[in-house]
Amino acid sequence: NAGVTQTPKFQVLKTGQSMTLQCAQDMNHNSMYWYRQDPGMGLRLIYYSASEGTTDKGEVPNGYNVSRLNKREFSLRLESAAPSQTSVYFCASSEGGASVTEAFFGQGTRLTVV
């Protein structure tokens, strides 16, 4: 049982390049999330998916797109990377629905945009 797995762990991009962060969970969770973590700002929600087939914007969605490929997988795409997107990105999942339970996090992706 791997939990939440995200790739890659580290990435350096040049301004204007694109990339996709991959996330998969094996806990049969309904809800999945993408957060970014910046010093002193906690975890801010970029996008979420309440259930398979649905996605919605969070607090800081500009510059990102997401795809809920199936119940297991939720990817985050940066179409044209900017230095302001330098951050640590975490994918997370939770049961969702009527069950209010903890969120399980992936190991994080440290992204640097130069």
Place this chain on the structure above:
Amino acid sequence: GENVEQHPSTLSVQEGDSAVIKCTYSDSASNYFPWYKQELGKRPQLIIDIRSNVGEKKDQRIAVTLNKTAKHFSLHITETQPEDSAVYFCAATQSGGYQKVTFGTGTKLQVIP
């Protein structure tokens, strides 16, 4: 929307002393309050949680209290150890189609041996 404030942002204690971290929330619809510990370079992991129908919960050296009327909740760590050094995040969660989770900005705890 929900707003979660967390204090202090940094906290240094001597080994063996107690540490207290406080959070306030704004939306009375929040009904689940987890606390996460994040060690340097690692992912956040749940250490304790409390639901809105409970006032206090303990797990060995860690306890959480909730005051729904005042909309605040606190994490208490007793007999601190160097391995407690980490960043701690509180969160307020609302049930629904998806769990709307709002995190505090984190507290960096340093336990001095």
